[in-house]
Amino acid sequence: MSDPIQPPKTYHDRQGNPYWVRDAIPDDGPILVDLLTQVGLEEIYIADDGAGLTAEQESRLIEQRNPEVQCILVVEQKGQVAGSLEMIRGVMTKNRHTAIFGMALFPEFRSRGLGRGLLQQAEAWAKAVGVLKVSLAVFATNHQARALYRALGYQEEGRRQAQYLIQGVYVDELWMAKWLSS
Ligand SMILES: CC(C)(COP(=O)(O)OP(=O)(O)OC[C@H]1O[C@@H](n2cnc3c(N)ncnc32)[C@H](O)[C@@H]1OP(=O)(O)O)[C@@H](O)C(=O)NCCC(=O)NCCS
16 A cells, blocks of 8 residues: 555646645644535535534544545645545445545635545545545535536436435435546
């Protein structure tokens, strides 16, 4: 197995401006809690109502994570944290070859193409720890996220009908997955 900690990497957005994807550090705890709280309050993108953790708990989680099981990445542009992705691999013998992830950007950093590098960096981690299959769940109404996943080779595997009630409307949940090539 290669080193699971991926070195920070610079990517370029659609306008050619650089952005940077790196491993999270404990000091990121407060901003990552702000991110999940904010995106949760938007209601239409993620299932979580909010972060569910305090900033201190998030910092501790980052500090104590096992880098062979959990990957927490941060994307930065112009010195500001733009978003984050968390990927967790299966820990049982039967699902060690799989991982699932969730990701989100702050509203002002969306639609620039930052999600692509963030997910590519997470896939590099997944390959490094020997994961073969990466999956995610997405609201059927989240067309931008679905387009990003499709563009990176994720395919629909299943649909849970009316799995969520979002702002008074029942919404299907799609499961998507990608087999990583070596
Ligand atoms: C989903 C998210 C991570 C995508 O990252 P991003 O950097 O903003 O995505 P991009 O700007 O590269 O857009 C992805 C694709 O969607 C397309 N797209 C944008 N808006 C779209 C829409 N309304 N319908 C369909 N496609 C859309 C873009 O053209 C792009 O496709 P392309 O690469 O072929 O040009 C980000 O927008 C986000 O954080 N959203 C809120 C939280 C969220 O939804 N998280 C995912 C939960 S599963």
